[in-house]
Amino acid sequence: MICLDFACHCVKVSGCGVPSYQPDTNRVVNGEEARPYSWPWQISLESFFPTCGGTLIAPNWVLTAAHCITFHTYRVVLAEHDMNKEEGPEHGYICVSILLCRNDIALLKLETSAVINDKVLPACLPQHSETLAHNEPCYVTGWGRLYSGGPKATTLQQALLPVVDHSICSRSDWWGSSAKTTMICAGGESKSACHGDSGGPLNCKGRDGKWYVQGVTSFVDGRGCNTPQRPTMFTRVASFIPWITEVRDDPNVQLLNQNLNLKTYNNHKTNILISINMIELL
Structure with missing residues (x-):
């Protein structure tokens, strides 16, 4: 294994972000089983x-x-x-x-x-320093717990997590100074990633119709996965x-x-x- 730490640009992968099996994004509210192979x-x-x-x-x-x-x-x-x-x-x-x-x-x-x-x-990579609009619809996917303290999912799950603008997420009654500009806040309350989803993608569809990995699932509030005003935090890939x-x-x-x-x-x-x-x- 190799551990590198560069002073943290990526070329988009040819043929990325267009699944053969289109994800079902019409019925997702608080999370459900994903269509098999729709997040390839x-x-x-x-x-x-x-x-x-x-x-x-x-x-x-x-x-x-x-x-x-x-x-x-x-x-x-x-x-x-x-x-x-x-x-x-x-x-x-x-x-x-x-x-x-x-x-x-x-x-x-x-x-x-x-x-x-x-x-x-492969998923597509965003442009360097690309930003997401408030409430932009993105989807988290993974086999994490279905709720805090609950069982892990056996089948791949997906959930709609709208983006929360940094100006809101960084308020003192939200994540405060813990919300960095190198992070993305998404979801909140009943919509959240949970334990076991770490490292998975925050999938956001671009104007070109391709799916981009805009975030890497990082952490939630210590009080639980669905804590109000504590959206899931993602490392901002851009x-x-x-x-x-x-x-x-x-x-x-x-x-x-x-x-x-x-x-x-x-x-x-x-x-x-x-x-x-x-x-x-x-």
Whole structure:
């Protein structure tokens, strides 16, 4: 495993963000089972068991949350829907590089490139510094708990989480100073991600009709997943496009893939945001 921390631009993946099986976005209110394979970039991140979600952004690159990563060997499973069944299309890939940024974002390089087909497709990446409008409809997906303290979902779930503008989310009676400009607030009250959804995508449809991973699921309030005026917090992918490009274009990453020992680079330390009023979505 490799731990890098660059001074956090990414090229859009050709053929990204247009699923063969269109997601059903007409009936989602507080969350429901997703149409199988309608979010073909959604991955399950597994060590000894499924721990987090993530997003395929290229055939050999996955985006997830840095707080999902510890000192383990990880496997990425694509084309997963029902965790309790072998449905046929699922395929696992070993991660040979893990690259962390100072914020709650990580890149995983796969040992072999994923086969792109009607059930496996990368999500598109936003433009650097792109912003989302207040109330823009986005969708969180994952196999996390159905509610605070409740059971984990066995099938992939989706929920509509409208974006909450930073000027609102950063108010003292909302998230206050915990809401950074490198984050996206979305949802709130009955609409929320929950524990186990960490690292998964905040999916937002662009004007071009393609789906973009605008956020990486990061944390919720410590009092519960559906706490009023505490929307789910996502790492803003658009803030880290230069870092993503730098990592993917760095030839040293290719060379270091042969060394699976954890490497830490001097003067670059991972700094994951944790405080007593937040819960990581593990």
